[in-house]
Amino acid sequence: MEFEHTSVLLEETIECLQIKPDGTYVDGTLGGGGHSDRIAAALSRDGRLFGIDQDEAAIEAAGKRLEPYRDRVMLIRDNYCNTRQALAQIGVQGVDGILLDLGVSSFQLDNSERGFSYRYDTPLDMRMDQRQSLTARDIINQYTEMELYRVIRDYGEEQFAKNIAKHIVRAREDKAIETTGELNEIIKAAIPAKMRAAGGHPSKRTFQAIRIECNRELEVLRDSLDELIDMLNPGGRICIITFHSLEDRIVKTAFKKNENPCTCPPDFPVCVCGQASKGRVVTRKPILPSDEEILANKRAKSAKLRVFSRT
Numbered sequence: 557m558e559f560e561h562t563s564v565l566l567e568e569t570i571e572c573l574q575i576k577p578d579g580t581y582v583d584g585t586l587g588g589g590g591h592s593d594r595i596a597a598a599l600s601r602d603g604r605l606f607g608i609d610q611d612e613a614a615i616e617a618a619g620k621r622l623e624p625y626r627d628r629v630m631l632i633r634d635n636y637c638n639t640r641q642a643l644a645q646i647g648v649q650g651v652d653g654i655l656l657d658l659g660v661s662s663f664q665l666d667n668s669e670r671g672f673s674y675r676y677d678t679p680l681d682m683r684m685d686q687r688q689s690l691t692a693r694d695i696i697n698q699y700t701e702m703e704l705y706r707v708i709r710d711y712g713e714e715q716f717a718k719n720i721a722k723h724i725v726r727a728r729e730d731k732a733i734e735t736t737g738e739l740n741e742i743i744k745a746a747i748p749a750k751m752r753a754a755g756g757h758p759s760k761r762t763f764q765a766i767r768i769e770c771n772r773e774l775e776v777l778r779d780s781l782d783e784l785i786d787m788l789n790p791g792g793r794i795c796i797i798t799f800h801s802l803e804d805r806i807v808k809t810a811f812k813k814n815e816n817p818c819t820c821p822p823d824f825p826v827c828v829c830g831q832a833s834k835g836r837v838v839t840r841k842p843i844l845p846s847d848e849e850i851l852a853n854k855r856a857k858s859a860k861l862r863v864f865s866r867t
Contacts, residue, residue, distance in 0.1 A: 563590030564856045565797055568843050569655060570594050572795050572863045578602040579652035582643075584636030584784075585609060589618030591655055596625035606648070607631045608639060610685035611664070635685065637780040640787055650789040658777065659799040660684075660767065672767060674759035677737030682770045692766050696733050701725045711774070711802065712765030720746040720762055736763075764800070774802055781810040785834055788866035793838070795863050804842065804860050811837045811864045838863035 563569075569591060575581065577600040583592045586609035596605050605628060609615055615633050622629045632642050636656060643651070664672050664684070671681030671692060682692035699707070701721050709717035723746040724733065733739055743759045744752065752758045768774055784794055798804040817831035842860035850857050 562853045562855070563587075564657065564849070564853065564859045565843065565845055565861045566591060566594065568861055569657075569795050569797065570598070572838065572843070572861070573653045573655065573793055575599065576603070576652055580604045580648065580650070580789075581606070581653045581655070582636075582639055582651050582787075583607045583655045583657075584639055585655070585657045586618045586631065587611075587614050587657065589614075589621040591657060592618060592629070593621055593625075595653075595655070596622055596629050599625070599628050601627055603628050604648075605629045606639075606643060606651075608634055608636050608642065610635045610687075612686065613667075635776060636784075637776045639780075640783055643787075649787075650792070651787055652789050652792045654784055654788065654792075654794040656777075656784075656794075656796045658773070658797060658803050671736055672763070674736055674740050674757055674763050677735050677740075679735055680733070680739065682767045684771045690770060692770050693732075693734065695766055695769055696724060696739060697728050707769045708762050708765045710765070711768040712761035712763075713801070714761040714765065716747050716751070717762075722746070739763075768802075774806060777803060778806050778810075781807070782814065785810075785814050785864060785866065788835075790866055792866045793863055794866075795861060797859055797861050798842075799858050799860075804862070807862050808842075811862060814864065833867065835864055835866040838865050 575595060575598040577598065580603070581595050583595065583605065586592055586607040589607065592605060592607045599605060607618055607622065607629060610633065612633065615631050619631055634642050660672055664670050668676035668678045671678050680691060680693040680696060704721035704724055705718050708714050708720055714720065720743055723742050727733060727742050733742070740759050743762050747758045788794060796807045798807055814834045815837050816833060818827050819829045819831060820827050839862045842862050845856040845859050
């Protein structure tokens, strides 16, 4: 299957990065290389782009797409949380721009073998990096009822999380839950019929929650942002595209904290905590896709772009 993915908020992201032809840039979620293709095209031979992705299929697909720019592009198979260590190994300490396009790619969703989607009946997997051992099957069959409830409630924001967790545990007493189709039926049975008819696919929120847990998506994002901002050269920018409120809240909070890290009480006449601002939030409100983009790509509907500039 070809790695196909339509880059969301492409023009807006490229504009916000303010690319310098001789600058150094990181695409921490390379995917099919859509954003990277535009970044590389804006660079001279003195510029550098490091494309990072943990998905082997993404590295392979992006490598083909970015072949015309091989003199300025290096691809690294890793998680973006390891960006600083990966670049330090090749002598790079600071960069002029970083892009994160979070979430799951169209390729991963549409490739039935990867087990991300509730639209197919395939083995439960959901790993973005297939070198890791933990799979969605392990989570569904090994987590306690309370752990499942927490994951589905917190990461899926599912109002029927408690009942879904209960039904999963009850079902696996007879046999292990192996496929997305089996999980679909369990979730369907746990949600009242009138609510199933009210909004969207009944499995959407639970599948999102299991995927986030499997890949530690929110933990990785939360633990990486300060370090990524520290990597930026003066005037450098980090652009982050999120697709649900949990991600967006983490990004918004981190940007605000890095702009104003002072912990002194508001009534103190001068700052004594010594926490200096690292830069400014460029986007007070997130940049949203246009109606035209949403019409052309329905997966863009929930996207939000936030930007931070280093001083």
